[in-house]
Amino acid sequence: MRYDFAPMEGVTTAFYRRVHSALFGGADRYFAPFISPTSDHLFTPRELRELLPENNPGQTLVPQLLCKSGEDALWAVRGLADMGYEEVDLNLGCPSATVTAKGKGAGLLRTPDALRELLDTVFAGAEVRISLKSRLGYTGTEEFPALLELYNQYPVAELILHCRTRQELYAGPVHYEAFDYALAHSRAPVCFNGNLFTAEDCAAFAAAYPAQGAAMLGRGAARDPALFRRLRGGPPASREELRCLHEELYALYREAFGAVNGMRRMKELWSYLLCSFSGAEEIRKRMFRTKDVGIFEDCVAAAFRELPLRWE
Ligand SMILES: Cc1cc2nc3c(=O)[nH]c(=O)nc-3n(C[C@H](O)[C@H](O)[C@H](O)COP(=O)(O)O)c2cc1C
Known part of the structure; x- marks a missing residue:
């Protein structure tokens, strides 16, 4: 199983990733917390500090965009490709009210036309792999089949599913039945995300899904920085x-x-x-x-x- 470190705004910064990868290692890939490109089409000094490859040594990094406009997203995808990145992730899951009010993140899940415009433009022009990090829907899981049907129309490199709706934020049980549905119907490989906090949780998940290729870990890895190493049979953090x-x-x-x-x-x-x-x-x-x-x-x-x- 591939285990990736989830993007966590305010936690998994470039400084954190640098120190974590040198001390503990074990994460197959790190996802950078989102940046939000604007119509200025300029990376800010903060974004450059976070994403320039020289500030991210010793790790495989996937940058993430939080964007509504396809044109702005495509500009950023191209800029990140010029920096040498081979994959860029689109954030379709951020549940924060200030983000969804602007129609971004999980806000896109309730505006299918805007979501389609974003995906049409990005997939038409991107020359690197594009993955999607999505929730199951905005209000209810019954929204998921239509969303997946939309995602299936694009050459999505990977669908990372946080198996909750926007309304559920980060609490409560995750919807395994929706993950099963995604495994059965997604054209793209599906990466599971949600509530895998310990090595025992990951072992139970791997046993339940022996053919599963990838999972993404967030809070569990922030709590126990040696979690990825432990998953490879290594020792816990001293x-x-x-x-x-x-x-x-x-x-x-x-x-x-x-x-x-x-x-x-x-x-x-x-x-x-x-x-x-x-x-x-x-x-x-x-x-x-x-x-x-x-x-x-x-x-x-x-x-x-x-x-x-x-x-x-
Ligand atoms: C403090 C915090 C910041 C986060 N920042 C991002 C982000 O920038 N981009 C994103 O896609 N998800 C973000 N997430 C969601 C995580 O990537 C992940 O999907 C979530 O924590 C669920 O996984 P877990 O149960 O393993 O923690 C954030 C979550 C938390 C708690």
């Missing part, structure tokens, strides 16, 4: 490795964004990493209440000093 992940990433963020913003970015990661420690509730409360860099650093030091790792 305390020392987690400390290195924290220190290297914090140093990069502080240098790039200053102490307070560096701390804010690290807190995003720690909201997941703390799940790898037992009994972290008190430290979690203190860490997320504070705006003080010194107190944040004390919380990190206390977690490493006092809390057992779940697998210890």
Whole structure:
């Protein structure tokens, strides 16, 4: 099974991917969190920092676009191809209200004409592989067959399915029956995404779907950075490795964004990493209440000093 690291805005940044791939490895591919090209047809300095290949060493990276306009998306696809990328992913799943209100992300799932315009333009002009990361529908799973029929009209490199609707955000059970439907009816290979949090979850999934080629892991991999390595039979993360992940990433963020913003970015990661420690509730409360860099650093030091790792 191929295991890819899901895009996670605010978490799997270029700095994170660089440190993660060097320390833990194991993810077959990383998907970059979306960029949102505009009609300016210019990559911003932030987008270049995130996506320039020299800022993403030691990994196979797939950039992702969050776009409504086919013309803007195609411009970005071409720009990314010029940087050397061989595949670009289109985000058809972001459930955030500010995104869907603009008709982007999962918002496209309820406007079939806009979705078709986007896909027509991108697939007509793209010279690289285009994958789609989609949900099952906007409101209900009964929308999925028509969506899949639309996707089947294009040479989609891979359909990555987050097996929920937009209304379900990231909570509740995933719809395996819709994944079964996709496996039976999709022309493109289907990559499963949703709630595979641990090596045990992945083993159960692989046992239930022995012919399945690919899965994408998000929150589970953010909580346990060694998850991909464990899936290859490697050891769990050691305390020392987690400390290195924290220190290297914090140093990069502080240098790039200053102490307070560096701390804010690290807190995003720690909201997941703390799940790898037992009994972290008190430290979690203190860490997320504070705006003080010194107190944040004390919380990190206390977690490493006092809390057992779940697998210890
Ligand atoms: C904080 C956060 C940021 C995310 N950012 C993106 C994104 O930029 N692009 C995208 O396609 N999905 C994004 N997702 C969705 C994940 O890629 C993934 O589909 C989701 O977490 C479900 O997988 P999981 O159950 O393995 O976590 C994000 C999810 C979270 C929780």
